[in-house]
Amino acid sequence: MAFTAKILLLGSGELGREFVISAKRLGCEVIACDSYAGAPAMQVADGFEIFSMLDAELLRAAIERHQPDYIVPEIEAIRTEVLADVEAQGRTVVPSARATIMTMNRDRIREVAAVELGLRTSRYRYAETLEEVLAGAEHTGLPCVIKPVMSSSGKGQSTVRSPDELERAWNYAVANMRGDRSRVIVEEFVDFDYEITLLTVRSRDGVSFCPPIGHRQERGDYQESWQPAPMTGHALAAAQDMARAVVDNLGGYGIFGVEFFVKGEDVIFSELSPRPHDTGMVTLISQDLSEFDLHARAILGLPVPEVQARGASASAVLLADRESADFRVEGLADALAAQEGHVDLRIFAKPTTRPYRRMGVTLALANDTDSARRIAADAAAKLRIIYEG
Numbered sequence: 001m002a003f004t005a006k007i008l009l010l011g012s013g014e015l016g017r018e019f020v021i022s023a024k025r026l027g028c029e030v031i032a033c034d035s036y037a038g039a040p041a042m043q044v045a046d047g048f049e050i051f052s053m054l055d056a057e058l059l060r061a062a063i064e065r066h067q068p069d070y071i072v073p074e075i076e077a078i079r080t081e082v083l084a085d086v087e088a089q090g091r092t093v094v095p096s097a098r099a100t101i102m103t104m105n106r107d108r109i110r111e112v113a114a115v116e117l118g119l120r121t122s123r124y125r126y127a128e129t130l131e132e133v134l135a136g137a138e139h140t141g142l143p144c145v146i147k148p149v150m151s152s153s154g155k156g157q158s159t160v161r162s163p164d165e166l167e168r169a170w171n172y173a174v175a176n177m178r179g180d181r182s183r184v185i186v187e188e189f190v191d192f193d194y195e196i197t198l199l200t201v202r203s204r205d206g207v208s209f210c211p212p213i214g215h216r217q218e219r220g221d222y223q224e225s226w227q228p229a230p231m232t233g234h235a236l237a238a239a240q241d242m243a244r245a246v247v248d249n250l251g252g253y254g255i256f257g258v259e260f261f262v263k264g265e266d267v268i269f270s271e272l273s274p275r276p277h278d279t280g281m282v283t284l285i286s287q288d289l290s291e292f293d294l295h296a297r298a299i300l301g302l303p304v305p306e307v308q309a310r311g312a313s314a315s316a317v318l319l320a321d322r323e324s325a326d327f328r329v330e331g332l333a334d335a336l337a338a339q340e341g342h343v344d345l346r347i348f349a350k351p352t353t354r355p356y357r358r359m360g361v362t363l364a365l366a367n368d369t370d371s372a373r374r375i376a377a378d379a380a381a382k383l384r385i386i387y388e389g
């Protein structure tokens, strides 16, 4: 078959699945990798590989076997040294090996943003012992947020409000971190008015932005998102300037989800994903080209036109509440029968559930973001996970 390009996708969750669909529409061949069988992106890809992407030898072997034109990371937990090696040998890593290394480690990206680029961030300190955690909290003040430097989706993260909680937060972070570096970041708690993801595309046409996405998080994990997030022109311009500086520093082509906290007119850089962002699933309904379409176009070196927004939109998540390998999702007809606005959904068809695992998302398009949020949340509430075992 005459495919446009061959892509090795490292990580095959719900974000990967939508990316595969976008890439397939442009004629690509995609091999989806993850550590378990039946992952969402594997269900729609041309081929799949099941192995731990943290294992350098297995990762190298998969790259050798498939000889991809593009290596597209979809998760953070990847042996990024291998990506640096293969990039040095001439392979294309999306957006760049450097971007994957910097963003996998909170301390590295924080140094780029706060020190090298001088962007506004929360006050912070790193800590490798309980004593350093205590000193860090002295520096930031309380409340503070403690996170492993290697983690995502809020894993190992806690907010500390009184000094006697610091030890528990340190132990929790170390117990839930990824990788082998017992290192945390102690961050000043930012009492923000709202937080946003600014989807930023770096392509052959330069840097462009999607309208800002507002979102609400619980346990460090996203619950609902909406677009456009209302913000002043001044605050949006400040966020765009910071996002541009960061993505130009990281380099390469693709979409980035740049996260900010906003308080009044102050815009504070938080972190970013060098790939589609979970809160950006709202673009599946809100834009003519979704974040996944934009990622695919940018990677392939295709033109990236200005995004056409369809209107006020929102997404809301469907979460599991227990462990099961025998379950089904019901209520799709009820969820899609909203009387108002347009409603759509994605069911990820993951093979197992666990508490708080994201199993699906609802999408709504309405006259204003408040209505879109309400419609998306109502639709999500009509979806039910029926556990058989």
Ligand SMILES: Nc1ncnc2c1ncn2[C@@H]1O[C@H](COP(=O)(O)OP(=O)(O)OP(=O)(O)O)[C@@H](O)[C@H]1O
Residues within 6 Å of the ligand: 122, 145, 147, 151, 152, 153, 154, 155, 157, 187, 188, 189, 190, 191, 192, 195, 217, 220, 221, 222, 259, 270, 271
């Ligand atoms: N310093 C802070 N002050 C206030 N809230 C914070 C702070 N740091 C994190 N949070 C809250 O926790 C959420 C998750 O934090 P962060 O994005 O750093 O974690 P993450 O594990 O990388 O999440 P993801 O991988 O899903 O983006 C933020 O979106 C925000 O709601």
Ligand SMILES: NCC(=O)N[C@@H]1O[C@H](COP(=O)([O-])[O-])[C@@H](O)[C@H]1O
Residues within 6 Å of the ligand: 011, 012, 013, 014, 015, 016, 074, 075, 152, 153, 277, 278, 350, 357, 358
């Ligand atoms: N915030 C990062 C994020 O949303 N990542 C998305 O979740 C998947 C893992 O889900 P799982 O833990 O349910 O397998 C990842 O593969 C990616 O699609």
Ligand SMILES: [Mg+2]
Residues within 6 Å of the ligand: 259, 271
């Ligand atoms: Mg985040």
